[in-house]
Amino acid sequence: MTSKDYINNNYLEKYRGKKLPLIDEILKERAVQSRLLDIEANRHHWxxxxxxxxLKTDFLDLTGxxxxxxxxxExxxxxxxxxxxxLIDLKPWRKGPWNYFGVDIDTEWRSNMKWDRVLEAVKPNFKGKRILDIGCNNLYYMYxxxxxxPELILGFDPIPRYYFNHLLNRRFVQDPRxxxxxxxxxxxxxxxxFFDYTFFMGILYxxxxxxxxxxxxxDSLKKGGTIVMECSGIAGDEPVALLPEGRYCKAPGYWFLPTWKTIENMLHRTGFTQIKTFYKEPLTMEEQRKTPWIDTNSLEDFLDPNDLTKTVEGYPAPVRIYTTAVKPLKRNKKIYD
Structure with a gap:
């Protein structure tokens, strides 16, 4: 396999026309992004x-x-x-757990906990639907x-390593959806x-x-479509957000850590309706922790060891906030435009 297999993938062609009028722009963007796959740093993945x-296996168990x-x-x-x-070369394994031919991968995140919360609260109807997972990582939720x-599950992630996770799975299980x-x-x-559901988890902040x-x-959602969103934020009921002066949890890429109310207001101002926050609890080391499959820091390293309600920088520790909302059948232009 080469990057040409990515460029020439024609799964979108059946939607050409009214369903996907910007398909040619999408394919041009794909060609641009494909260059990431050919850099020397990714040769070992290929x-x-x-x-x-x-080997094509018939064994795919999604029930556990x-x-x-x-x-x-086999x-x-x-x-x-x-x-x-x-498997070792694809470390760190963030989302999971996974099992490949008897090899258990104990990932950093116990993503099944998040997925169970989503299923219980949202009760999604995926049958025959088109789903987008933005920031899909190693595709755990997609599987x-x-x-x-569903009709289609499309994962977005600009990090090339996760494309190789996709190829790993595709090597053994060829599900065209x-x-x-x-x-x-x-x-x-x-x-x-285009999509009936767009999952936007762990990205906004x-x-x-x-x-x-x-x-x-x-814009990605059909009228009546649902966003399922999960965001790292802070506790409180006021419509405010924390903007760290520098690093947060040792990372420079945290910009806005909102309260649940701020998230709901942002969704409202964007034009969404039927907005519902269904979970807002502190992140725990039961859900995110260091394992042999990551070789990097994890939550225990990001929090003050003497006060787990604070980060090592002294900011409030992260709260995970889950929200759903619906794109209305008719947009209220006064809200956003």
Whole structure:
């Protein structure tokens, strides 16, 4: 496989026309992004993927906490060595857990906890629907969504390593409903009025222009479509946000950490209706923690060891806020425009 396989993927062609009028712009953007796959730093990923055994398994278990692909008995010793090398090379594993042919991957995030909250509160109807997952990471949630029998699940992530996670899965399970683009939220608007659900989880607080990002999500949805959003923020009921002076949780990319009320107001100002916050609780080390599969810092390193309600910088510790909203059948232009 090469980057040409990414460029030439034609899964969108069946939507050409009224369903996806900007398809040619999308394909041009894909060609631009494909250059990331050909840089020298990604050569080892290509080598690992192309050295994997050419095996299509019938075993895909989505019912447990893990996304489980393949049975241990299906791989010979050489296949196991090639798989182990690829899995290790794709570290850090953030979202999961996963199991590949008997190899358990204990990821940094116990993403099944987030997914269970979403299913319980949103009760999504995915059957025959088109779904977008912005910031899809290693595609864990996308595979969980397959249980709902959707028409299409498209993952956006501009980080090339996650494309190789997609290729790893595609090597063994070829489900045409799961697709990947090296895009971010800024490209979502090119899929105008296209998706029934857009998942926007763990992204907004990294954006310098949160309202502009929400507008892109809004544009991606059909009328009556649903945004499912999860955001790191701060406790409180006032419509305010924390803007760190510098780093937050040791990272420079945190811009706005809103309260739940601020998130609801931003969604309202973007034009969404039926806005509902269904979870707002402090992040715990039960959900995010260091494991052998990440080799980096995790939540325990980001919080003050003497006061877990604060970050190491002295800011309030993160609260995870989950919200849903609906794109109305008729836009109220007075709100946003």
């Amino acid at each position: 080598d690992n993927i192309n050295n994997l055994p050419d 906490e893990s996304v489980s692909i393949g049975l241990e008995s 791989l010979d010793d050489e296949g196991k060595k090639a798989l182990d090398k690829t 969980k969504m397959l249980q709902g029998d 799961v697709e990947f683009e090296l895009f971010g939220v800024d490209q979502a608007g090119m899929f105008k009025d 990294h954006r310098r222009d949160p309202l502009g990002s929400l507008k892109s999500v809004y």
